[in-house]
Amino acid sequence: MNSEKLSAAIELLRPLNVLIIMLVIAASVLLAGGIEGNILKAIIAAVAGGLIGGAANAINDYFDVDIDRVNKPNRPLPRKSLTPRAAFLLWFSCSVVGISLNLFLHSPALEISVSAVAGLFVYSAVLKRTMLLGNVLVAVMTALAFIYGASVAGSPERAFFPALFAFLLNLGREVLKDIEDMRGDRLGNAGTLPIRHGVSTALTVATVSFVLLLGATLVPFTSGMSGMSYLVMIGIVDVILCYVIISMWMDAGSENLARLNTALKADMVLGLVALYIGL
Known part of the structure; x- marks a missing residue:
């Protein structure tokens, strides 16, 4: 594999997303079990989870190659830096290695990793183009990392x-x-929520999810599980979340939503830091 194809393969895995997954898993191991005796477990679990997450990104692009020619033409497959066959082999290799690493870990790590690989494959192949089911599955898979x-x-x-x-x-x-x-999903005959029921309905569903999240972030403080340091930090998270809600209703264009999605990624990291500090 030459350097150009290697670079495209790494890009296909979405290294920033993989890094976030690895940090989340390592932090979850250490904070749930303490540092003593768990550092090696945290490293193995983080690498395994990162490989499975990267594999999910590869298979997602494999099934989305036609749609991405419209939505994301600069991705490796639409611009033909990699072939679909190479993407599939990358998914398979990363999945096998990621699952195999779990043989060294505490049960039910192996069962969870197999379920994640299967679920994410089904999402990319079928559920991504269905109304809301694919969204719920991705959210479940993200929660499953913790x-x-x-x-x-x-x-x-x-x-x-x-x-x-x-x-x-x-x-x-x-x-x-x-x-x-x-735009691209319509060309791919996807039946996603905004296509089936309109942008306003989709924004309403997103708003309900975010408002429930705002309420949930207050529970650790109001129940006495955490103190003022948590409240201050989660307050920043909630302000960003409120901004996202207001902004998405004011401008539901692709450019603004792409920016808000980036903000939500950062907000998730801040929120998790707040939770781990406070709990």
Whole structure:
């Protein structure tokens, strides 16, 4: 593989997203089980999760190559830096290695990783083009990263609030991505929520998810589980979330929604830091 194809393969995996997944999983392991005796587990779990996450991105682009010629023409497959066959082989290789690494980890890590690979494949192949089911599945898979990390440390219950936070934020974010991608999705005969029921309905669903998230972020403080340091930090998260809600209703154009989706990624990281500091 020459340097150009190697660069395209790395790009296909979406390295920034992979890095976020790895950090989330490593943090979940260490915070659920403590640092002592868990550093190697955290590294193995993070690498395994990163490979599975990267594989999911590769298979997503494999199935979306026609749609991406319209929505994202600069991705490796539409611009022909990689072939679809290469993308499929990359998915298969990363998935096999990612699953295999879980043989060294605490149960049920292996079961979770197999479920994640299967679920994300079904999402890319079928559910992504269906109304809301694909959005829910991606949100569940994102939440599962936290449960997976905590399970490796033997304390999955420690991941409840981070998983809930990730689920609600990513459910709303996925709906916004469907609005952003409407032009190409129509050409691909997708039946996503904004195509089937309009942009206003999709914005309403995203708003409900974000408002539920706003309420959920207050529970650790109001229940006495966390203190003022958590409240201050989660307050910043909630301000950004309120801005996203207002902005998406004012401008539901693709350019603004792409910007808001980036803001939501950053907001998720801030929110998780707040949760881990406070809980």
